Amino acid sequence: NAGVTQTPKFRILKIGQSMTLQCTQDMNHNYMYWYRQDPGMGLKLIYYSVGAGITDKGEVPNGYNVSRSTTEDFPLRLELAAPSQTSVYFCASRPGTSGNEQFFGPGTRLTVL
Amino acid sequence: LAKTTQPISMDSYEGQEVNITCSHNNIATNDYITWYQQFPSQGPRFIIQGYKTKVTNEVASLFIPADRKSSTLSLPRVSLSDTAVYYCLVGYMNSGGYQKVTFGIGTKLQVIP
Numbered sequence: 001n002a003g004v005t006q007t008p009k010f011r012i013l014k015i016g017q018s019m020t021l022q023c024t025q026d027m028n029h030n031y032m033y034w035y036r037q038d039p040g041m042g043l044k045l046i047y048y049s050v051g052a053g054i055t056d057k058g059e060v061p062n063g064y065n066v067s068r069s070t071t072e073d074f075p076l077r078l079e080l081a082a083p084s085q086t087s088v089y090f091c092a093s094r095p096g097t098s099g100n101e102q103f104f105g106p107g108t109r110l111t112v113l
Numbered sequence: 114l115a116k117t118t119q120p121i122s123m124d125s126y127e128g129q130e131v132n133i134t135c136s137h138n139n140i141a142t143n144d145y146i147t148w149y150q151q152f153p154s155q156g157p158r159f160i161i162q163g164y165k166t167k168v169t170n171e172v173a174s175l176f177i178p179a180d181r182k183s184s185t186l187s188l189p190r191v192s193l194s195d196t197a198v199y200y201c202l203v204g205y206m207n208s209g210g211y212q213k214v215t216f217g218i219g220t221k222l223q224v225i226p
Binding site: 004040041042043044045101102103104105106 | 147155200218
């Protein structure tokens, strides 16, 4: 299993541009998550999904959108990028069992200039 | 959500046992306690999880007192490769409900030769 994969690894955007961060997991996990991590800080939850077709907001959803059309994929869309969205973005997944064990991808480092 | 408090940083010499304590005074009955490890430029990695008493796996032990208002992650005989940020999370996720477990700033452990 590849686990959780994210693309791209790095990206530089100009203010106002849009992009989609891709996340795919091959573990057949129901739950998927998007976090952002600013320098020297912990992770903040942006959006999550409990299964295909079901998504909900996390702590910091403004400026982002998500969709979950399949179990495997959970893309994160940035519309009208702003410098405040400069961060490292992590995708994670979890099987539908109790407990908090999440499996994280390698992250996408995004810079908005 | 249960708020967690842990030391911002700790130093330890190689070969020593390291104990990192996390306070979670308002932990709920159904909450689990989970610890993650994060190396620079990587996503967090699950270390250990527990509900009460003591849990041990191949890399760490987790001690939880009877009142569950705190927990201690114990790393035996640390090496330089254990230098990382350690996060304590408290929350509950099940297959039928949503979750908003958040990561705090974590404890930055520096292992010294």
